[in-house]
Amino acid sequence: MTDPAAPTDPAALLGHLAGHPALADRLGGDPARWSVREIGDGNVNFVYVVRGPNGAVCVKQAPPYVRVAGPSWALTPRRVLFEHRAVVEHRLHAPEFVPKPWYVDAESHLLAVDFLEGHTVMRGELVDGALHPHFAAQAARYLADTLFGTSDLALTATRKRELAAFFETNTAMCRIMEDMVFTEIYLPHPRNRWTSPELDDDVRRLRDDTELKLAVSRLKSRYLSSRDALLHGDLHTGSIMVSADGIAVIDQEFACYGPMGFDIGTLLAHLLIGYFAAGAHGPERAAQRAWLLSAVEEVWEGFRARFAELWRTRAAGDAYPAALFDGVDLEPERQRYLDALFAESLGFCGAEILRRVIGFARPDDFTTLKDPATRAAAERRALALARSLVTEPGRYRTAAEVTEAARQA
Amino acid sequence: MTDPAAPTDPAALLGHLAGHPALADRLGGDPARWSVREIGDGNVNFVYVVRGPNGAVCVKQAPPYVRVAGPSWALTPRRVLFEHRAVVEHRLHAPEFVPKPWYVDAESHLLAVDFLEGHTVMRGELVDGALHPHFAAQAARYLADTLFGTSDLALTATRKRELAAFFETNTAMCRIMEDMVFTEIYLPHPRNRWTSPELDDDVRRLRDDTELKLAVSRLKSRYLSSRDALLHGDLHTGSIMVSADGIAVIDQEFACYGPMGFDIGTLLAHLLIGYFAAGAHGPERAAQRAWLLSAVEEVWEGFRARFAELWRTRAAGDAYPAALFDGVDLEPERQRYLDALFAESLGFCGAEILRRVIGFARPDDFTTLKDPATRAAAERRALALARSLVTEPGRYRTAAEVTEAARQA
Known part of the structure; x- marks a missing residue:
């Protein structure tokens, strides 16, 4: 994750998430057995579903470009920080309509929120x-x-x-x-x-x-x-x-x-x-x-x-x-x-x-x-x-x- | 000037200004011979005119309160930083109507601008x-x-x-x-x-x-x-x-x-x-x-x-x-x-x-x-x-x- 242009490989992503106690609790069990899947339907970001025995989170990673356009269309990866703050602020007023955030990381530009089963x-x-x-x-x-x-x-x-x-x-x-x-x-x-x-x-x-x-x-x-x-x-x-x-x-x-x-x-x-x-x-x-x-x-x-x-x-x-x-x-x-x-x-x-x-x-x-x-x-x-x-x-x-x-x- | 509530005494003010080369040039001569006068017509701040052989500047010091009301009405002394930036930005568009700033100090909350002779x-x-x-x-x-x-x-x-x-x-x-x-x-x-x-x-x-x-x-x-x-x-x-x-x-x-x-x-x-x-x-x-x-x-x-x-x-x-x-x-x-x-x-x-x-x-x-x-x-x-x-x-x-x-x- 030191190369900001590289999307996270699954092992590195799991290692990162396992280091966050609240998130590890949320997913539960042994991090080595969590599953990770890139769902690939974001126009702008990479999106993963990470699943453990207790639940699942959706992890978004912002590359420093627009995903569908590739590195030729640069875009600040700090966008996940604005997304996170908006989620936090909107949840103060409409928590039932905005998935709960679990963590945000300003260095790797990762944001994890509750995965919405059945949506x-x-x-x-x-x-x-x-x-x-x-x-x-x-x-x-x-x-x-x-x-x-x-x-x-x-x-x-x-x-x-x-x-x-x-x-x-x-x-x-x-x-x-x-x-x-x-x-x-x-x-x-x-x-x-x-x-x-x-x-x-x-x-x-x-x-x-x-x-x-x-x-x-x-x-x-x-x-x-x-x-x-x-x-x-x-x-x-x-x-x-x-x-x-x-x-x-x-x-x-x-x-x-x-x-x-x-x-x-x-x-x-x-x-x-x-x-x-x-x-x-x-x-x-x-x-x-x-x-x-x-x-x-x-x-x-x-x-x-x-x-x-x-x-x-x-x-x-x-x-x-x-x-x-x-x-x-x-x-x-x-x-x-x-x-x-x-x-x-x-x-x-x-x-x-x-x-x-x-x-x-x-x-x-x-x-x-x-x-x-x-x-x-x-x-x-x-x-x-x-x-x-x-x-x-x-x-x-x-x-x-x-x-x-x-x-x- | 370590006590933010204290207005600057004239000697301390002169010492501060003398340490800024552009300002020292502007006033000219020996700083020990500059004159300083509190003109006392600010509602909110202390205002001094400092005069040297080459010219004069107006120095505003923001105490952490409203001057006319005294310390019971607290007010952030950071206001001089906004004033300074507004002066800089407005001078990009209307320099003839806004006095030139010489320096601003975020610690002592001082702002010096050209003194307007005859105004x-x-x-x-x-x-x-x-x-x-x-x-x-x-x-x-x-x-x-x-x-x-x-x-x-x-x-x-x-x-x-x-x-x-x-x-x-x-x-x-x-x-x-x-x-x-x-x-x-x-x-x-x-x-x-x-x-x-x-x-x-x-x-x-x-x-x-x-x-x-x-x-x-x-x-x-x-x-x-x-x-x-x-x-x-x-x-x-x-x-x-x-x-x-x-x-x-x-x-x-x-x-x-x-x-x-x-x-x-x-x-x-x-x-x-x-x-x-x-x-x-x-x-x-x-x-x-x-x-x-x-x-x-x-x-x-x-x-x-x-x-x-x-x-x-x-x-x-x-x-x-x-x-x-x-x-x-x-x-x-x-x-x-x-x-x-x-x-x-x-x-x-x-x-x-x-x-x-x-x-x-x-x-x-x-x-x-x-x-x-x-x-x-x-x-x-x-x-x-x-x-x-x-x-x-x-x-x-x-x-x-x-x-x-x-x-x-």
Whole structure:
């Protein structure tokens, strides 16, 4: 492990883990008999499952580059430190939705968290046509609990400034989002990919769409300059594991203080991407399509209700000091705040859909559609809705209006 | 200087300065013959002028408390480090308006900058009835150059995040603003002072004014959560020195990344405070009053023009990437941005006026008015305008509409 470019060999990894008593207890038994398996589904990191008689942990190792791109795309391995701190902070507010961390090592860039038995990646479930009726309510609660809990409504300014200062140094990971979400797809860029030639004209139009590029630039400015809450930072359906009755959120390496609408919008975007992709399948996916649109509504409405409840019952932060509003009904202010957050979320939702159709990181929902004409038709519907969400978010007053627009797209 | 609570004695101070070659060169000659004088006009720090044959420096020493309050009000002496870094960063963009720093010492909490020969404090000039016709154009340029130069329009995200992370740790100084500007005056608080009993009813009404407190809380949330530019953080007329033809901005210890409107609004507030105070004098202050209102208009209009010019000619930041807008006229977007910034600035302007009439730090403009009835009348006019600026900033489309409202108040 002295060569930072080399992924850990299994024996070295086991030796490292055995040296940590809490982790050794967690796995149990003789370390020589632990099993280790590289599961290889990380785009950015190496991921191992290490199993002992008492349990299993998932160990992530960050090489100093992007795994799928190789050493030519350098990336700081310190990203595991930001992921670890985000896990710790989010677990203070939403422990049931974030796997427990066992240890982090700043030298070997290893992070170990509980392995989630019986969980699969949400995006894979969507691609396979599955429905998870419990997903939306839990995702809504995760979003509300983490975003409210790390905001000025919940934290003192002293505590929030300390957190924001730490995450402000997650510069390299934020830069990826700044480039990929808000910039590259609006330019000829070697990383861009799309269904070609079917969408070539759409891509040309997008690059010439000044109204859209201005609206996206305003969203980028918000991403760069607002520090409303500690974001997951990359909350797509590949960052959420599901089981028969629960969800768990992983891959927090893009965590930063930023606008709440970025996390909310990203998740809504991937539910809508799942919906448009499902639309390319036949009638056998009708129930999944209906569920995905209801999930869009439930995520937002559930978030809204939970966030307002937390504000009513757990507002201990320096914003809106309680001493100033004794006996005052703050409910209209909360609804005003949430209306503005909804519009912001829709903007980020649209930007995320656009970059997933045209950019570097195209999701399996679309790429598994093998017929280009069918895929392009689904992607074009997604683009149409996305443009509207970015350029006229104020047109949508409720999530039901968004899902209706998705049906009409 | 080992006892952090003790102000430096002159001999120790001179010994310290003599040990720094650049500074010794600056002052020149034999250190034993330098003169040192405590000028005693700092609220927060001890301030010395040290003079040698070649020149003079101003040395600020931060005790671990607020000077005017004494050791019972503890305050981190690290504030000089934030002041020093803000001076360095602002001088990259506006060197003609910020005195050159010679050295900073993190152990003795000393900061030395060029002494400004022939300069006096702007607030004292206003109290004395003076006019400084060059002031507004230079203040506008200082504001535009420092705020634009430290924003996402000028800096890469990598550079801005590094700066923001550093200044995010200026927690203790920011806390003073959070408390004094946005919170304490709306509560019974032992630090509050006002012209009593004349304004007692006004103060009572203000504490019960839910619409006002909500609007102030929204401004506080922006102060807590936006990182638009590196602010001076306390840009009142006591932080600006003037001479016959120049201005110089000092006392950057409240520097933080925050909303641009906070600096702009604070300066406009103190010009308006000067105007209302001048109104309590007779016709001999008519010219000063007219000048102060024209200065309000000139500061904003000059800022607006200069900021737009910088955006046209020096936009090298990650916001609105130039590559996306080749051949596109961004002027409507600039004007839209500046319209929003004007409204934000008026909100902060109103909040600053309110806390200067009712809070701990009442300005000499008002306190030198010895007749309570006269003073209360001037302060009441200021309160009326301030409430309108905070609760309905959108009502004012131009600075001329604000000055007209000041005349009518």
